[in-house]
Every structure is written in C-alpha cells, then in structure tokens.
Amino acid sequence: MIFKKDIGLLVLILVVGTVVAIINPRFLLAANISNTANQVGLFGIIAIAQAFVIVTGGIELSVGAIVAMLGVLFIDLIVNGGVHWALAAALVIGIGMLMGAVHGALVAKVGMQPFVVTLCALLIYRGLARYYTEDATVGFGFGASFPTLEWLTAGRSELFAPIARLFGHEGPTIAVPHTLIALAIVTVVAGVVLHRSVLGRYLFAIGKNEEAARFSGIATARITIAAYVICCGLTAFNAILLAMYTRSISPAVHGNFYELYAIAAAVLGGFSLRGGEGSILGVVLGTVLLQVLQNLVNLLGIPSSLNFAVMGSVILIGVLADQQFSRYRQRSLGRARRPRDRPAGAPERPGVDVARTDGAT
C-alpha cells in the first residue's frame, strides 16, 4: 500500500515542516500540532471520499455543497427536530449515499459527464441549503447540549501519555483530536477497500480502461455508482464532523471550496484525474501537506489573504516536478530499451517535420 510517490510526499512534508520549525519553533508546540492534526482530520475524509471517484476517472464537485446542506440538516434535526443524534447521523449519511447513487447513475447509466452532473448537484444542494434555512445561520441555541456527540466529534484525548505510562515512561502530552482518530480508521478501511478488495481492483480497472474492464465482465456501471455512493456517504459523515466543529453554519459559505481542497489533496497524493492511479496513504499525506502549508502561512506571518496563492503554487510545483521526473525516467528507460529499432535513413521524429511545415502553409 506504500508507493514511491508517497515517500516523496512524506519527504516534502518533513522538509517543509523542518523549515517552518526552524523559522518559528512554535510550530512544534503541542497545542499547534494538535490543532493542525484536527484540521487534517476534518479535511482528510472528504479527500479520501474524492479519491474513490477520481480513481474511476470521474470527479465530484458537490462535496462542499453537500457539507453545507447536510450540515444544516443535521443541526436542524437534532436541535430543532428533537431527533436523537445517532438517528440523525444515520439519516444524514443515508441521504448522502442516496445523492451519490443519483450522481453515479447519471454518470454511468445515462452517460453524462461527471463534471456536469456534479456541477449541477453543487448548485442544487447549495441552493437548497440556503432555502432551507432562509439564508440564516443555523447553530446550537443557548443551552443546547449534546455531550456524547460533542465528545465523539470534537473532543480530544490524551493517547500517548497513558500508553507511555503503561511502560513506565513519561509520554508527550498531546491531545489527539477525535477527528484524527476518525480519519485514521477511515484511512485503514478505505486503504484496504481500494488496494486490497475486489471492488478496489475493479475501480482501478475502470479508471485505467473502462472498455477492457467491460470485456472482462466487470459490471462497470454498478461499480462506478458504488464509487459515487462511497464518496458522498463519506462526505456526509465528514459533514457531521465539520458541523460539530464550527457549531454554527451559514449555508451560503459553509464548505465553500472544500471540493477543491479534496481534489488538491488527491492530486498531490498521486491520483491522476484521468483515473486508475493513486494511493489512499498519498491522499492523507496530501491533506497533511495542505494543512501544514496553511499553518505555515499563519506562523510565518504571511498575510492570510495569500493563503490560496501559496497552496496553489505548491501544488503546481509539486505536480510539475513529479511529471518532469517521471518523464525523465521514462525517456531514459526508453533509450535503454530500443537503441537500434529505427530503420536507417528514417527521420528521427517524423511528426516534427509535418507539424512545422503545416504551420507554415
């Protein structure tokens, strides 16, 4: 499950982290690490969700809008509707999966383009979220209290110190956010599903070459729909975590751009938007890198308005470097493989000649 790309990404994270820590030692404070970890937990699951769709060669743009709409719905259900939070969570995740089934069916059965389907979904869900609350902010009223739910979703626990104490040591006192634990569990499960299960193999096969997958007897439509169901179901789960983290949701802006964070993390993690490539561990590392960058902007005193610009530049450079590297590797491989394949007298690259003169006429 560990790929070369993942190691490259890990090295990049360590380098960036070291540089930041040297410039501003506060980076390594327990509180800062714990907060950054919480952010990673909050954004990691939607990135993993996105990965399931991207691996099939699709894209899910409605992630942010789902986060807003289902977040609003969840809070409204438990605060104003008096529904038990566990039931409300199950309901919200169920609706999310249903949304995924619709997106998937439109893509795989009707044959619409994933970009179009999910772009429309984005607009619809965002609109519905705003209509549902009449554009008002939804939050926990005075005195509303859900201790178990809050502990589960937004709490933090000391994990390292007690374990270390068992072995008679003084462990580091870092409060591990439960969102990070949730991410860890999702990562393991998603990693096993994508990299070890039959479904995962089918997803990669469809992303690489849907035609060949069909000729091998894979139910390509059903598997594609499953990818969207998993994606939107996980997104719905994440919507609950985010709702409990922010505690108040203004439906016009909550979750804005989250689909892009998710896509960015997946791309950093080695997923190709053409499908068929990538690793779950890579997505998580991609999320970590994005959050470290965000943290870097804060700690190094860079104006926070430059936040997006920094993120965009790093992703661009990272993907560019990766591409150049693999092209270089391929070229040296190709050179080693067939040095004497070309017929004598034939132009080295026949295409070049044509292209040049075509332009001149």
Add this chain to the structure above:
Amino acid sequence: MVPPFLELIGIRKRYPGVVALNGVSLAVRPGEVIGLVGENGAGKSTLMKVLGGVVAPDSGSLRTDGVERAALTVNDAMAAGIAFVHQELNLFENLDVAANVFIGREMLTGGFLKLVDTRALRQRVAPLLERLGCDFGPDAMVERLSLAQRQLVEIAKALSLQARLVIMDEPTSSLTIAETERLLRVTDGLRSDGVSIIFISHRLGEVERCADRVVVLRDGAVAGELDRAGISHAAMIRLMIGRELKGNHVPPGRPPGDAALEVRDATTGAHPGRTVDLTVREGEILGLAGLVGSGRTELARALFGIDRLLAGSVRVAGSPIDGGDPRAAIERGLYLVPEDRKRCGLLLDFSVAQNISLPSLRSHARALLVSTAAELRNAQRQKETLGIRVPAVTAAAGVLSGGNQQKVALAKWLSMKPRVIILDEPTRGIDVGSKSEIYGLLRALADSGVAILMISSDMEEVIGVCDRIAVMHEGRISGLLERPQFSERNVLHLAVGAAAAAPELEAT
C-alpha cells in the same frame, strides 16, 4: 505512352514478425485508373501509407516527377499531388462543406484580425462541387450529408489541393448501388480531366467496371498485373490466391460433440436486415472468414453481449443467454478474446497476474479481499500451461510482445471452465513462432471439449487451423466449407459474395 509521374521502385517494409511489402514496384501515369486488389493483409494499406508519407520504407525508392527519394514525407506527398479518400472519412461534422475543403488553408480577411473569409471559401468550393455533380452546396453542414456525399466532399478537397492522384480506399463499401454508380461516374470524369486514381476495393465487379489496369498484391508483392482487356473476375481471383495452403492442419483428437453455441437469425447493427445462423460444436475449431467489414467483429461483440443483437437468439449448450451484458455470457461459459488487445483485451498498466485474474477475481478472494497469493498462483499456473514468456507475472502486461499479450488475453478465461471461446483475429501482428504456439493451444482446448469460433482474415490460418470454415459476406453467412472443400479460392469466392457466380465449390 505518357511517362509516369509517380513511380515506386522495389519498396520493402518489414514490421516485427511480418514482411508487409516485399519489393513492390508500381508506376502511375496521368489519367489512369488503377484497380488495386488483394486479400486482407496482402500489403495494400502499408503501400498506401508509404505513398502518403506516413510510413518510410526500409528499402526501395520513390520517384515523383523525376526526383528520386528513399521516402516521402507527408508534405512531399501533398506537393506531389497525392490525395486520399479514406475508408473512415476525416471530416469535421460540425463545420460546413467549404470549411472542410479548406481546413487549415482558410482564406483570411479583416487584416490583422485574421477572420475567415467565408464568402471566398464558398466561391472557391462551389465550382469544385459542380464539377463532381454534387447535389449540395458549399454551405451545407457535413453532419447532414450522407456517407456518399461526404465522400464527394473528400474528393473536392483532393481536387482543391490540385491532386494528380486520388487514392480511394474501399470507397464503395458503405454505399448503395445508385451511390456507387454515381461515384464510378465521378471517377470517369476525373480520369478524363487527367487525374489518376488508385481504386482499392474488394468488390471486384466495380474494379472491373472502372479500372484501366489492375494490380494484384499478394503477400506483400505484386502477384501480377492485368491490362484493360485482361481484367476479369476470374483472372483477379486467380492472382489473389495461388498458394497451396493445407499441409499443417492438426486433426481434432475427438469427434465433434453437441452444439455448444447456436446462433439463430442474429442481426447486428452493422448490417440491419441481414441475419446470421451459425452452430459451433464442442471440440471443433470453426473458422469465421470474410473480408474486413463483413460484420464478423460486430457479430462477436454481440454474441459476447458487448452490444445488443437487433434480433435473433443465442444459445450456449442449449440454454439461451440474455444479450447486452457480457456477464450473462460469462456465466454460461462463453468468452471473447477481442480483436483490439490494447484497448479491449488487456489493461496494459496492470500486471500480467492482475490481468489474468480480472474476470475471475472473486474466486481469488476471501471475504471480498483479493488474495494476492491465490492470484499469483493462478497466474503462474497459466504462465506455465500457455508458455507465456515473461520473467515474472508481476510485470506490466504492456511490456510483453504481441504474442505473449495474446496468451495473457486468453489466459484470463482458461481458469473459468470455458464452453465456447470466440477469438477475433487472435494472431494479428504476432510473429510466426507465437502463432503456431497459439494454434497448438487452441487445438488442445478444442480437444478438451471447448467449442472455438475463430475469426480470422489470415487465409493461411483459416485453412490450416480450422475444422470447418464459415464465410461471412455483408452481414450473413455466405457459405460453410467442410475440410475437403477448403481452398483459398473457395473461401475467397464466398467472401466476395461471388458464390452465385462460381458454378459450384470445387472439391480439391
């Protein structure tokens, strides 16, 4: 006689494992129509690629207007006035006729704005269309035109390039009789304007009707030429064949059993209105011969459920299968090794083992988790039975040679108890050694009781390997040959739809 303006001298071209052209010489004089005929794989398309500057010959030379060269570039070919009307037309459906004719060479107006001068385009195109007798104007949208009309647009494009030689590759294969007649009249008109034509066709009647001279290719060499007086159906077929192909047939090790695959009244989208009836018995290799475009691949796809049959029924071992879903076919033990290995048969980036296990992945899994060990064991077993030459089954399928890739595509199905295997051009682009290995594998499979339907355009293969041959012509089975009737001549007669013309199939 007018001297030729284009000459090919001793053109040779090898591809790995195949000699596509073996010393072909050809001269084209102004204003003559040359019929170019030959079986599938005789070297026609490679020769055309050499003329178009797409493929450089290994040896030999080309002379255009007295200038001798080792190879043409695409631009040399254009400058020499060579134009193509391809089987698959290369037109932009979303543009009008005038824009298509002058695509990439638009006349401009508006100074630095560089706007397309639509009016000038149309004025230039209109007389060309008139010359060809077109019933549509330069502003007609190509998407509204019929195939025959689109062909005329291609020819107009060739004329606008001052073409002196128009090469038509199977131009009539999808035309109605009336449209064909009109196209032949257009070729007459071009000839009298001094434009030369190379007319490639499997339809010998049309070649007979329009050609001044016929060049017959066989096995990458010119088998013979016929002048106007000597052109006849029989003479062309005699030149196209001419080998005795029989020696290497391995007889089946068991008598054929019950019908394993029964196809009744099957109609595919390629030839609506035509029906196919076909029976393949257990333990036999049935060859499905025919020319390119006769509907064999479409039939195979529909039998496997990739496409839906428009009509008809398919039974495997007596029980019917639902169309339109490969999984229904797979469940009954009917498998397809498709023609296009790279696009449909294999996932080139997946490892050999992953490719082999893909259709049967569930049986290599426990609790829906793939057991890599079971997967590798299966792949290793198949590698040994089929003799797949790859250092490790974890290598990507894309790095294998064509023959080994084909073995992998076959191996996918072998662990799944096949009843019927359809192979579409299983040895295309494969070297001789691998070919005979694959033939051996197919015979062994048949002897184990599997029914094999092998689509092949390779005459040697069809005659050498199969126990019976069904020949397909324009969407129906035009004849069924038993072993004593096997001959290239009989297959070819049925393939060009000339069975009625031939008095009877001669037993050889």
